[in-house]
Amino acid sequence: MTHASGERASREIAVEGLARVEGEGSLRVDVRDGSVADVALEIFEPPRFFEALLVGRRLDEAPDITARICGICPVAYQMSACSAIERARSVVIDPRVRALRRLLYCGEWIQSHALHIYLLHAPDFLGCDDALGLARIDRGSLARGLRIKRTGNELMAAIGGRSVHPVNVRVGGFYRAPPPADLTALAGPLRRAREDALATVEWVATFDFPDVEAEYRFVALHDPDGYAIESGVVTSSEGLETDAAGFADVVVEEHAARSTALHARIGGRDSYLTGPLARYALNGAQLPEVARQAATAAGLGTACRNPFRSIIVRAVELVFACDEALRLVEAYDAPDPPAAVVTPGPGTGAGATEAPRGLLLHRYELDPDGAIAVARIMAPTSQNHLVIEEDLRRVAQDGLDLSDEELTRRCEQAVRNHDPCISCAAHFLDVEVVRR
Amino acid sequence: MTGPPSPVLDPRPTLAVWKFASCDGCQLSLLDCEDELLDLADKVHIAHFTEMSRASVDGPYDLSLVEGSITTPGDAERIVAVRRASRRLVTIGACATAGGIQGLRDFASTGDYVSAVYAHPEYISTLDTSTPIAAHVPVDYELQGCPIDRHQLLEVITAFLSERRPVIPAHSVCQECKARETVCLVVGRGVACLGPVTRAGCGALCPAVGRGCFGCFGPAETANTSSMAARLGSLGVAPVDIVRLFRTFNAGAPAFRDESLDHDTR
Numbered sequence: 001m002t003h004a005s006g007e008r009a010s011r012e013i014a015v016e017g018l019a020r021v022e023g024e025g026s027l028r029v030d031v032r033d034g035s036v037a038d039v040a041l042e043i044f045e046p047p048r049f050f051e052a053l054l055v056g057r058r059l060d061e062a063p064d065i066t067a068r069i070c071g072i073c074p075v076a077y078q079m080s081a082c083s084a085i086e087r088a089r090s091v092v093i094d095p096r097v098r099a100l101r102r103l104l105y106c107g108e109w110i111q112s113h114a115l116h117i118y119l120l121h122a123p124d125f126l127g128c129d130d131a132l133g134l135a136r137i138d139r140g141s142l143a144r145g146l147r148i149k150r151t152g153n154e155l156m157a158a159i160g161g162r163s164v165h166p167v168n169v170r171v172g173g174f175y176r177a178p179p180p181a182d183l184t185a186l187a188g189p190l191r192r193a194r195e196d197a198l199a200t201v202e203w204v205a206t207f208d209f210p211d212v213e214a215e216y217r218f219v220a221l222h223d224p225d226g227y228a229i230e231s232g233v234v235t236s237s238e239g240l241e242t243d244a245a246g247f248a249d250v251v252v253e254e255h256a257a258r259s260t261a262l263h264a265r266i267g268g269r270d271s272y273l274t275g276p277l278a279r280y281a282l283n284g285a286q287l288p289e290v291a292r293q294a295a296t297a298a299g300l301g302t303a304c305r306n307p308f309r310s311i312i313v314r315a316v317e318l319v320f321a322c323d324e325a326l327r328l329v330e331a332y333d334a335p336d337p338p339a340a341v342v343t344p345g346p347g348t349g350a351g352a353t354e355a356p357r358g359l360l361l362h363r364y365e366l367d368p369d370g371a372i373a374v375a376r377i378m379a380p381t382s383q384n385h386l387v388i389e390e391d392l393r394r395v396a397q398d399g400l401d402l403s404d405e406e407l408t409r410r411c412e413q414a415v416r417n418h419d420p421c422i423s424c425a426a427h428f429l430d431v432e433v434v435r436r
Numbered sequence: 437m438t439g440p441p442s443p444v445l446d447p448r449p450t451l452a453v454w455k456f457a458s459c460d461g462c463q464l465s466l467l468d469c470e471d472e473l474l475d476l477a478d479k480v481h482i483a484h485f486t487e488m489s490r491a492s493v494d495g496p497y498d499l500s501l502v503e504g505s506i507t508t509p510g511d512a513e514r515i516v517a518v519r520r521a522s523r524r525l526v527t528i529g530a531c532a533t534a535g536g537i538q539g540l541r542d543f544a545s546t547g548d549y550v551s552a553v554y555a556h557p558e559y560i561s562t563l564d565t566s567t568p569i570a571a572h573v574p575v576d577y578e579l580q581g582c583p584i585d586r587h588q589l590l591e592v593i594t595a596f597l598s599e600r601r602p603v604i605p606a607h608s609v610c611q612e613c614k615a616r617e618t619v620c621l622v623v624g625r626g627v628a629c630l631g632p633v634t635r636a637g638c639g640a641l642c643p644a645v646g647r648g649c650f651g652c653f654g655p656a657e658t659a660n661t662s663s664m665a666a667r668l669g670s671l672g673v674a675p676v677d678i679v680r681l682f683r684t685f686n687a688g689a690p691a692f693r694d695e696s697l698d699h700d701t702r
Contacts, residue, residue: 019490022460046457046507047562048538058680064650068537068685071461071583119467119488130489132477139474150470161641163468164461164583165652168645176645412490 009034013396013408020120020130020412022072022421027411029396036400039392041385041415054375059085059344059366060171066362066377067165070421072115075108075156076355077362078169079230083351084244084362085171089370091342096335097173098230099328103183104159104166105229105353106325110152110193111163112356113318116419117200118145121311124413125207141203144196148318151186151193155325158182173339183329190329194322198294201315205298209308210410212394216305216387217270218278221354227286227320228279229354235282236272244350248363251378264383271386274358275418276313277304291320307391307417314419344370355380357419381420388418449498449597452484454518456504456511457538457566462529463487463503465586472590480597495521499596501589505531505566507538512563512572519573524596527569528589530582534654535688537582539566542688543700568688577602582652582685585637605636606657609649612640621648628673630681633659633691654686661695675699 013029023045030038050069057065062081067074079101086093118141119131128134135142153163159178160166168175219240221232234240234247242250252268266272280287280295281303287295295316304313350363358380365374395414399407453463467473467488483493500522506512519525527533535542542565569575579592579602588604595602605611609631613620621627621643629648631640635656642649655661665678673681682696 017486017492019486019492020488022487024455024486046511048457048507048536049541050537052544053537053540058677061680061684065537065684068459068461068582071459071464074459074461115464115467129491132474132482132489135474135477142474146470146473149468153468153470161645162583162638164464167641167647167652170647174645175642175647 011404013404013411015408015412018412018415020123020416022070025420027392027415029392029407029411031396031400034400036393036396039389039396041389041392041420043385051375051377054372057372059089059364059370059372060342062362062364062372062375063169063171064165069377069379071164072112072421073108073355073357073360074165075105075160075169076353076360078166079105079353080351080360080362082169082171083231083353084349084364085351085366086340086342086349087245087351088347088349088364088366089342089345090347091172091340093340094173094335096333097339099331099333100159100174100177100335102230103325103328103332104156104169106321106328107152107155107159107163109229109321109356110318110325111149111156112152113314113321114145114149114152116356117204117311117314117318118142118149120419121314121413121416122204122207124409124416125204125311144199148193148196148200148322151189151322154189155186158186170339172342173335173337175338177334177336177338180332180334183332187326187329190322190326194290194319194326197315197318197322198290200318201294201298201312204311204315207311209306210395210398211306212308212391212398213305214307214391214394216277217266217272218281218303219266219272219274219359219383220278220282221352221359222283227283227324231353234352234359236266237278237281240266244352244361245363247352248350248361248376248378251383253378253382262382263385264378265386271390272383273387273418274380274383275310276317277307277310278358279354280304280313280316287316287320288323290323291316294319307414310417310419346370357381357421358384379421381418384418384420388415388420391417446481448479448481450483450493450495451480451593452495452497452500452518452522453482453487454484454500454502454504455486456502456515456532456569457507458504458529458531458536460487460503461583462532462581462589463501465528465584465589466501468586469590476590476593480593497522498524499593500525501593502527502532502569503529505535505538505568506572507563507566508561509563510561515569515572524576525569525573526577526579526592526596527575528579529584530580530652530654530685531566532569533578533580533689534686534692535566535568537685537687539688540683541566543683566688579604580635580654580686581637582654585639588637607636608632608656608659609634609636609638609640609643609653612636612638613643616640616644618643621646622667622671626671628668628671628677628681630664632667633661633664650684651681651692652685654689655691659691661691662698665695665699675701
């Protein structure tokens with residue numbers, strides 16, 4: 001629902017129930033005397049209290065319970081939970097387990113990025129209300145997106161049993177290593193998906209992009225072994241380099257009145273951005289040749305600071321994820337045993353991984369019996385929240401000459417640029433633009 | 437190509453998807469029907485589905501799918517309005533049918549929960565309970581699962597739009613293990629498994645990877661949970677762990693709730 005009112009010099013643009021995002025939130029832009037007085041991205045998702053309900057649960061229950069924070073990126077939750085608990089218990093992980101985790105995570109990147117590009121974000125650029133509108137003007141493109149998404153889901157199901165809340169992940173590794181034949185059967189679809197992803201980069205590069213540049217503080221994991229997904233140290237464009245535990249210590253999360261999510265600042269001061277733009281800026285040199293060439297052909301430099309062009313970066317990451325999945329499928333060596341033994345016991349550990357939409361950090365303190373005593377979860381959208389509001393302010397100010405309808409669409413698009421997951425952040429989005 | 441048909445002249449039945457406290461995973465199952473989504477949208481007018489579209493048509497709706505549990509005073513009012521606008525209402529997933537994982541608050545003090553997560557508990561408007569939709573309004577059908585199975589979802593949509601009962605098995609996961617020839621984990625390896633009391637629908641995924649069923653589809657129609665608990669005890673599962681097994685995503689489902697309370701000595 002959208003409403004706008006008043007004279008153009010002063011007006012309010014409001015979207016209650018922001019669509020095509022995961023979860024429930026709203027957007028409000030307040031324009032007074034020809035300039036933007038206030039913007040708010042409000043998260044109204046009912047709180048679900050995960051950090052509290054985890055207390056007293058056994059350490060091996062954390063991956064399945066935290067997966068239920070988000071149906072779109074459950075693997076991210078499972079992987080960050082496993083990483084944190086394995087550090088707390090000083091568990092050594094077999095490199096073959098790590099490779100299989102990365103492969104499962106590639107499946108999640110593929111389905112989530114395809115979902116966001118084709119079903120949630122692209123309709124904005126083409127003037128459609130949704131993917132069904134896109135299907136009416138370009139059914140072939142949507143079919144391509146659904147084909148990519150299906151391959152991501154099939155990869156997740158082959159390893160995890162199903163794509164929403166996979167069942168095969170455990171602390172230490174997997175319950176069972178998938179038979180090699182189940183994975184090699186996916187090589188063909190992944191090759192096709194990589195071609196489709198390359199076509200996606202070309203397709204989204206033809207969209208019209210508002211001319212906006214922002215000075216972002218980028219934060220992403222960095223892994224010397226490859227474009228970071230399931231492991232790495234936390235780095236920033238300002239030279240930060242720390243492990244997950246150190247990052248948890250420097251980030252302060254504020255609780256704003258207008259939201260059931262928490263807003264994160266480095267050192268309690270600076271907003272920062274995680275996700276595709278940050279990963280591309282900090283780790284882009286590690287992308288495989290096929291993804292780098294696609295990026296160059298699409299006009300991306302070594303960093304992209306136009307948030308509307310994040311759809312191109314997401315498409316480049318889609319090429320990477322398909323290519324990386326194919327590489328891992330071809331190199332698959334079934335881990336035996338499929339999981340390290342994890343004994344219950346005390347400890348404190350933090351783990352961070354790259355969810356499709358940004359850095360996801362878990363930190364746990366375990367009591368002497370191995371039950372969770374304290375849990376902390378920093379979701380990507382909580383970390384990106386302040387930057388999304390800063391973008392909204394910039395976009396609204398630049399778009400004051402637009403009609404209410406156009407400005408509302410532009411503001412919604414500015415929020416979707418960062419693929420917010422309101423379910424993760426607590427639950428989010430409704431848009432309101434006020435002009436007075 | 438032309439735009440969408442006018443709602444007034446559109447002969448297709450209308451479908452609405454609503455979200456309450458949840459993870460979005462069950463409504464995502466609809467978008468995960470990659471091969472069927474466009475055909476479905478040809479046959480059904482998707483009139484309200486916020487995760488998919490910014491366009492929304494006012495009700496009444498022929499069929500509403502409801503995801504999520506009721507955890508706030510505002511949502512308790514909203515579900516009444518949704519029911520009023522819906523000819524048929526089907527709940528999808530463990531949150532909407534049993535209160536979900538957030539229903540664990542029902543076994544603790546919500547005040548403790550709020551202050552554990554938020555610095556300013558006074559900003560948070562929440563109920564002490566996480567209740568299923570059927571605790572608030574009449575429900576025509578409940579589809580279980582955390583998450584639901586998308587094939588079952590398509591069956592339910594098809595059935596309701598053609599005015600027949602959905603064909604969804606009410607038996608336990610055990611039958612699915614037999615069907616896929618998975619050797620029984622309880623009998624063969626002494627693994628704790630909730631399969632005998634858990635509703636089929638997932639395809640017995642966990643036993644197939646050597647993991648005991650953890651009950652994510654909730655209770656089967658005639659679940660003998662006390663016999664299950666006795667068997668778990670004989671496998672060496674401590675009472676505190678029997679409580680944990682029954683108290684996850686379907687903790688509020690009566691059969692699981694009552695059994696967990698029987699073993700909760702706190």
